[in-house]
Amino acid sequence: SLINSKDKLLRERAASVIPGGMWGHMATRYLGPAYPQFFERADGCRVWDVDGREYIDLMCSWGPNILGHHHQAVEAAAERQRRLGDAMNGPGEVLVELAELLVKTVAHADWAMLQKNGTDATTACVTIARAGTGRRKVLVARGSYHGAVPWCTPSLAGVTAEDRAHLIHFDYNDIASLEAAVEQAGDDLAAVVVTAFRHDIARDQELPTAGFARRARELTTAADAALIVDDVRAGFRIDLAGSWEPLGVRPDLSAFSKAIANGYPLAAITGTDRFREAATKVYVTGSFWYGAVAMAAAIATINTLRDTDAIARMTQAGDRLRSGLDAAAKKHGLSLRQTGPVSMPMVLFDDDAEFKLANAFCSAALREGAYFHPRHNMFLSAAHTAKDIDLALQAADAGMAAAAQVA
Ligand code: PMP
Incomplete structure (x- = not known):
């Protein structure tokens, strides 16, 4: 056929x-x-x-x-903004409204910044963590997906060893392997990056144990490094306050995208005041990162998730x-x-x-x-x-x- x-x-x-x-x-x-x-x-x-x-x-x-x-409230909000303007010389009023909503909704958030794709958000989190700590080593779980640029893409084609030089791997939910990776990073630890839960391709999913989440928080706090939750896939599907909020563990930086605007292209990072200055210093941007239509859609999406x-x-x-x-x-x-x-x-x-x-x-x-x-x-x-x-x-x-x- x-x-x-x-x-x-x-x-x-x-x-x-x-x-x-x-x-x-x-x-x-x-x-x-x-x-x-x-x-x-x-x-x-x-x-x-x-x-x-x-x-x-x-x-x-x-x-x-x-x-x-074609969710009605989201489409109405997007259409309203589309008639006003989308990609202009600066964002619309909706940027401030959305940032306020994210800060109110996501438990750890003192501030928010917007991007387009999940990879933009995870990469900006890593950049901000390095800027804020002045250190280089970033710890990631073996098999976790954080995006499609050289530091994290699963394919090594076109990637140099230098692109990955400061990554150290641990096993998700394995406290001993996380401790060993932190030890290996020594005084150069910038960040630990974890997905909201283990959702690697072609294997059983695993929720983080409370012990693993708490230990990740303790180790990063002790080192004054960033705990980054990559909530790109799970964000706003499990808990609007952040996927680790039910565990009682708050990250320093979180990356969101996928569901945040019900299909309109948008990503967001939220962070704490510890990393506000670093987030001010880094230069992260994109031609379409200020588009107002997706922001209007995100406001309607988050409000609908909250109110229904x-x-x-x-x-x-x-x-x-x-x-x-x-x-x-x-x-x-x-x-x-x-x-x-x-x-x-x-x-x-x-x-x-x-x-x-x-x-x-x-x-x-x-x-x-x-x-x-x-x-x-x-x-x-x-x-x-x-x-x-x-x-x-x-x-x-x-x-x-x-x-x-x-x-
Ligand atoms: N992190 C996680 C956990 C993801 O699931 C994805 C997308 N599958 C990304 C980052 C990258 O997002 P994007 O494809 O929008 O760049």
Whole structure:
């Protein structure tokens, strides 16, 4: 059915004018051959590919879609600002309003700055930490993703050893390895960078233990270094005050992006007064970092998350999906590992080192109208109703049948 499909024709055209046909994490060559590369439209929790096939979307644009596509309050705020102006010679009033809202909402925040992508935000946090401490060493967990520039990209193509010279690795949730890394940094420790929880690709998700989070705080405080929480993926999906707030651990600097403006391009960093002067000194900027439309969208997104039961609805949808997937797996004689917050589902099959079951599951579920990912954590939105989840579960039943065949 894909022969002569619009998606196939677009891929053929793309192959001659775009290196590899597509770059980065949205290249569907990493997924089964049935996955569409190109989409025509989206609404709520659904997406339509360029051949008109409709899917219940369990990826939510890889995070940005949190309230549903075309959310009324967000679109109204964006449209209002668009009529006024977007990228001008300076930001609009919405910048100050959004910074005030972030400072009020995020528990550790004394100030906020805005960027566009998650990588901008994580990189600015590292730069500010180095500027504020006058030191070089940055500790990152093995396997954690912080973005796609030389200091953190997972591909070493085009990266020099010098780009990584001052990184030291530890294992997430492993206090002894963190202590060893801090020791190795000695008096040159600028920052410890941690994701909100362990959400590395192709492995079970892990929440941070309270002991690990507290130790990360103690070690950075003792060294007068920065504790940076990379909340780009999880931010505003778990706790509006910051993903480590339920653990009682406050970072010095946090990076946000993805969900912050319900799909409009925006990132933010928040920080404490300890790093205000450093944040004043560093030169971080971009042509589009002052665009007012995304800021207006972010204000509406955060207000809606705060004033509605959106986070609770994502949890309900996640619980329903998790128990439904477990039941479907059991019915077909398969066993799953579902880990991490239910609203950010990670579904892995037991005895599936090569992801054969996962790929069979996903490809069959896709044909039945549900867009799952075989190896990456997924995302739910407040637009996923019980009915949508049940439709996804119907597709998942076909997926499990297909997985059982290759098991
Ligand atoms: N940090 C984390 C934890 C992420 O999940 C991502 C994006 N997947 C990034 C940083 C980088 O964000 P972006 O792709 O917007 O640059």
